[in-house]
Amino acid sequence: MRWRAFLRQPLGVAGAVVLVLLGLAALAAPWIAPFDPNAIDLRAMQRSPGAAHWLGTDDLGRDVLARMLFAGRISLLLALAVTVLAVGIGTVLGAVAGFFGGWVDRLVSLATDALLSLPVLGLAMVAGSVLRPNLWTLAVVLALVSWPTLSRITRAQMLTLRERTYAEAARALGLPSRRVLFRHLLPNAVAPLIVAATLLAAQVMLVESALSFLGYGMRPPTPSWGGMLNEAQAFYRQSPWLAVFPGLAITVTVAALNFVGDALRASMGGRGG
């Protein structure tokens, strides 16, 4: 990783700063939220943004800013969890497939191709409707449909890395394959994987919010940004701020992730993802 090269990219740095701020806001939500996100106030229904409620209130008089902050916790946590899971599954499967070849490779590649040829969102919708997910099942479902991009990249990396001389040297020393693979080869594939993981996180964020928007995410009252858009659907016309802010939050987060991923890729000399 070349940090200097990354720091020279204003868009990437801006994206990283935005992500850190969003993360801090999500972590601090219980202390900085002006209201209880689920407190219903029937005297203050559908207030437009103003001094008391900065981002207005929804159809039940709940404060939109407070809900956005708490929804951010869910959305960001989900994106993070799914990315970590998907990167874990994808790297291990891809590494094993690329390193050992043979029937393992054929099996993993078949699964990768099959999953890549299906619309991710459709699969997630089916799983979401059958399972009625909570936070962790939703994360697992999304991870299970998002790992193929990572496995493909890792596999391709392994195919070239395993022919390098240091791989040969490690093998000549009599190290077990597992050690050669995970201690000597995989660390050398990390750079492109970081780029791919950042861009995957952006994709995951979009799929999760689409899923929640369609009503296959987590059940109310726990909001995520997509879920807030789903709840507000009937009131877009009377209360447009209900439509604007959660969508803006999603866009800003995804754009920040994309800019960071882009800058990382550029700072690594165009290698990877």
Place this chain on the structure above:
Amino acid sequence: MVHLPKGGPADVYAADPSATPEAIERMKEIWGLDQPLHVQYARWVTRLAQGDWGRSYVERRPAIDVVADRLGPTLRLTGAALLVGLSAGVALGVLAGVSRRPAVQHAVRVVAVLGMSVPTFWSGAIVLLVFSSYLRWIPAGGLGTIGAAPTALDALWHLAAPALVLGSVYVAQWMRYVQAGLDSVAEDDFVRTARAKGLGRVRALLRHGLPNVLLPLVTVLGLELPRLLSGAMVTEVVFSWPGIGRLLHGSLVARDYPVVLGTLIVAALAVLIVNLLTDLLYGALDPRVRYA
């Protein structure tokens, strides 16, 4: 390739209070749900291959017909979105690839990345809110004006907004391919030859470089299609577009599993067919591939 599990049992019927246990048992016999899972699965796959995709629980007609009815609108929407994304992406990519001014390259990149970061269900809703609810410039959704005779102009008028919204997401992808392609092709021998014979840099790139950049896009098309279909699914729901995405949504809500599986199978088949076509097309367009 398609190894989808058989969808859940028709326990939906049990949820109906008027259903007696005997009726449920008979129902299970008729649907074959009393058999072990692998028997059910084998039979499902066999029937699938024979063109029997089961009957829609809701519409009470073959699921394959239900899905086939919705295929046209989805193709129309994805095709139009592809056209939007591709033309804008190639234009921006050429702009970024040809221009040597960092400001232009920067601006193009920012626009493209922002475009792919906007969730379509949100931008779609905002477009509908502003241009349909407030300004009343565009219809609120659907294939055409209900009750009016279908005309091409009316269809286009309904298609424009969802296609623009969906297409905008994919601009960045195409732009990146074109820009990267132009950058690498600029060093190639045939571009250098074209310059040596006196062509300007831009003309050499566009006349001799660009065709070589655009050709591989044909194969990218097949790889991008699953993502495009995912996007179309949400866009269809937002714009009340009667395609397979909205069908999937409706069927899931109604627990109409034969149709749910049918839509997924059709999506997978579409991707397979497009990939096959792009491979053939690529061979036809680029003679070098034929001997590989």
